[in-house]
Amino acid sequence: MFLENVRTALNALFSNRMRSLLTLLGVVIGVFAVTTTISMGAIATAGITGELEDFGSQKIIVFTPRDKPLAPNFSDDDIEALSRLPLIVQKTQDAAGFAKYDDKEIQISLSGTSADTADTKIASGRMYNNQDEVYASNVIVLTQDAVNNLFDKDVDPLGKEISLTIANSRTSFTVIGIEEKSGGLLGVGTGDGGTIPLSSFYSVVPYAKKGEYGYLPMQVDLDANVDDLVAQVKSILERRREKDSFSVNTIKGILDTFGTITKILQTILGGIGAVSLLVGGIGILNIMLVSVTERTREIGLRKALGAKKNVIMQQFMIEAIVLTVIGGIIGVIVSIASLYLIVAVVPFLDKVIISPMVILMAFGVSVVTGIVFGVWPASRAASLSPIEALRFE
Amino acid sequence: MSTVIEAKGIKKIYTLEGGLKVHALNGLDLVVENGQYAAIMGPSGSGKSTLLQILGCLDTPSEGSYKLAGQEVADLTEDELSGIRNQRIGFIFQAYNLLGRSTALQNVALPLMYRGTKAKERTRLAKEALERVGLADRMGHQPNQLSGGQKQRVAIARALATDPDILLADEPTGNLDSKTGDEILGLFQELHEEGRTILMVTHEEEVATHCQKIIRIRDGVVERIEEVKDRQMAVFTGDIP
Numbered sequence: 355m356f357l358e359n360v361r362t363a364l365n366a367l368f369s370n371r372m373r374s375l376l377t378l379l380g381v382v383i384g385v386f387a388v389t390t391t392i393s394m395g396a397i398a399t400a401g402i403t404g405e406l407e408d409f410g411s412q413k414i415i416v417f418t419p420r421d422k423p424l425a426p427n428f429s430d431d432d433i434e435a436l437s438r439l440p441l442i443v444q445k446t447q448d449a450a451g452f453a454k455y456d457d458k459e460i461q462i463s464l465s466g467t468s469a470d471t472a473d474t475k476i477a478s479g480r481m482y483n484n485q486d487e488v489y490a491s492n493v494i495v496l497t498q499d500a501v502n503n504l505f506d507k508d509v510d511p512l513g514k515e516i517s518l519t520i521a522n523s524r525t526s527f528t529v530i531g532i533e534e535k536s537g538g539l540l541g542v543g544t545g546d547g548g549t550i551p552l553s554s555f556y557s558v559v560p561y562a563k564k565g566e567y568g569y570l571p572m573q574v575d576l577d578a579n580v581d582d583l584v585a586q587v588k589s590i591l592e593r594r595r596e597k598d599s600f601s602v603n604t605i606k607g608i609l610d611t612f613g614t615i616t617k618i619l620q621t622i623l624g625g626i627g628a629v630s631l632l633v634g635g636i637g638i639l640n641i642m643l644v645s646v647t648e649r650t651r652e653i654g655l656r657k658a659l660g661a662k663k664n665v666i667m668q669q670f671m672i673e674a675i676v677l678t679v680i681g682g683i684i685g686v687i688v689s690i691a692s693l694y695l696i697v698a699v700v701p702f703l704d705k706v707i708i709s710p711m712v713i714l715m716a717f718g719v720s721v722v723t724g725i726v727f728g729v730w731p732a733s734r735a736a737s738l739s740p741i742e743a744l745r746f747e
Numbered sequence: 748m749s750t751v752i753e754a755k756g757i758k759k760i761y762t763l764e765g766g767l768k769v770h771a772l773n774g775l776d777l778v779v780e781n782g783q784y785a786a787i788m789g790p791s792g793s794g795k796s797t798l799l800q801i802l803g804c805l806d807t808p809s810e811g812s813y814k815l816a817g818q819e820v821a822d823l824t825e826d827e828l829s830g831i832r833n834q835r836i837g838f839i840f841q842a843y844n845l846l847g848r849s850t851a852l853q854n855v856a857l858p859l860m861y862r863g864t865k866a867k868e869r870t871r872l873a874k875e876a877l878e879r880v881g882l883a884d885r886m887g888h889q890p891n892q893l894s895g896g897q898k899q900r901v902a903i904a905r906a907l908a909t910d911p912d913i914l915l916a917d918e919p920t921g922n923l924d925s926k927t928g929d930e931i932l933g934l935f936q937e938l939h940e941e942g943r944t945i946l947m948v949t950h951e952e953e954v955a956t957h958c959q960k961i962i963r964i965r966d967g968v969v970e971r972i973e974e975v976k977d978r979q980m981a982v983f984t985g986d987i988p
Contacts, residue, residue: 660833
């Protein structure tokens with residue numbers, strides 16, 4: 355009898371293709387919406403914070419405090435003093451300007467970093483070297499974003515001359531390298547940027563103050579004790595500068611301040627996930643309820659012809675399971691496909707994160723909702739006397 | 748002759764929305780002998796369809812006793828009633844009540860499935876029943892590809908497929924033209940001659956004269972039972988448009 359009922363159920367599904375497809379669609383959309391929104395949340399969070407967590411935790415940065423605009427910049431002597439510690443202090447200055455190639459011009463954030471302290475990772479071409487530094491060569495390493503915006507796709511940027519305009523003075527620079535792009539909205543190597551030797555920076559940026567640094571990024575060995583180093587940096591600088599005229603941060607510390615933001619983000623995304631789960635569930639509930647209630651007459655007829663209640667329930671149970679499971683699987687597949695598509699298209703997202711928990715939850719809730727609300731109205735209809743069910747409009 | 752249907756003091760009370768109570772049957776008594784071919788007649792609202800549904804175990808009386816072949820129906824569970832409907836009764840609805848998306852053959856085979864008949868045997872019996880009503884060439888058609896008379900014959904074939912001893916028909920000719928109606932009545936005559944008990948609700952005197960008896964119902968009770976004199980004998984030719 356069970357196999358007969360499977361056949362009956364499949365028959366009912368196939369002979370009412372439109373109704374089955376619509377119900378299926380309801381389940382697909384429910385599962386798709388839930389899986390995609392929740393996964394998108396995880397992917398976006400990783401996109402924002404992922405890079406910092408992966409690579410950035412071993413960096414110390416000293417700033418002048420924002421509430422002390424008159425605090426003096428850091429000097430070469432400060433750097434000299436810090437060099438006793440097992441870390442590399444980057445000599446770096448920043449400026450904003452314009453880069454032009456052919457008829458394309460973009461705004462660019464330029465940084466001059468001395469060759470011996472730079473830790474720029476190169477994707478193609480080369481990094482400038484000490485010789486470039488000594489001769490103040492007009493060479494530049496561009497970020498991938500800057501390359502994309504400045505050059506046409508079929509142009510190889512390496513060796514090309516671009517012109518940099520900073521404070522109305524224009525200079526030609528040769529592109530020698532492309533910086534490796536790491537993931538993360540806040541990660542290094544993103545945005546339209548370029549790095550040039552510090553000596554070149556001094557010669558092309560009219561307002562550059564030689565030997566003064568607004569901030570000091572320091573590379574720390576991965577196995578170093580960061581907290582220890584932070585304390586030592588503090589004590590060295592305290593002897594050289596006024597108290598409160600600087601602040602020592604680690605990327606991890608910066609990340610912690612971002613932590614609040616990402617926590618809010620995650621809460622919001624979790625909320626969206628919960629709402630989409632609810633909406634998806636109600637959608638499935640609705641379509642099941644309607645499509646089964648609509649069949650009250652059919653149920654009455656089957657009973658009139660001698661079907662026992664359990665047999666009818668079984669048939670509707672099988673129909674609901676078939677529809678929700680197939681719909682659920684399609685929903686998950688479509689969702690995974692679109693997540694890959696979204697990650698491929700959106701620049702700062704680079705990793706598809708699909709948690710099995712999310713899939714299980716979306717799938718489970720949809721299937722259970724589908725079965726409950728496929729079987730419950732059928733049970734209600736099967737409890738009516740056949741004539742009442744047949745009279746149902 | 749043995750008694751197949753024995754109803755005593757049957758009441759059926761419907762409560763309408765708003766609480767108004769309608770007494771469709773009002774203490775009705777009826778005895779039907781085995782093999783009888785009778786028409787149930789009465790003005791609209793007299794309760795004739797309700798009676799037929801209760802006799803067919805599609806509905807239960809609010810009060811009173813209904814014995815089918817000696818078995819008190821009120822003592823049966825829902826599932827046992829399903830069994831009785833499947834085994835003993837063939838019910839022919841005025842509105843045919845066919846599954847719209849299933850073929851004639853599937854429709855006729857449906858009650859056999861609920862009886863547990865194997866698929867092959869089911870198809871064989873369903874084909875036989877359809878051939879019997881002259882629809883051998885329409886087995887694969889869905890109801891929307893069939894005329895009213897053909898649909899009614901599919902419904903009759905479905906009622907016959909289980910070989911029931913009681914046939915209950917609610918206005919079986921109500922939606923049909925007179926020629927098609929006569930064919931259906933000819934089929935009923937054949938079924939009657941096979942010894943089946945047939946009760947048929949109708950509002951047409953002419954149709955009722957094909958039966959042995961006319962049970963007249965008024966205000967939810969049996970007013971009188973008439974013997975039909977000059978009984979018409981329709982002949983089934985299988986030639987239905």
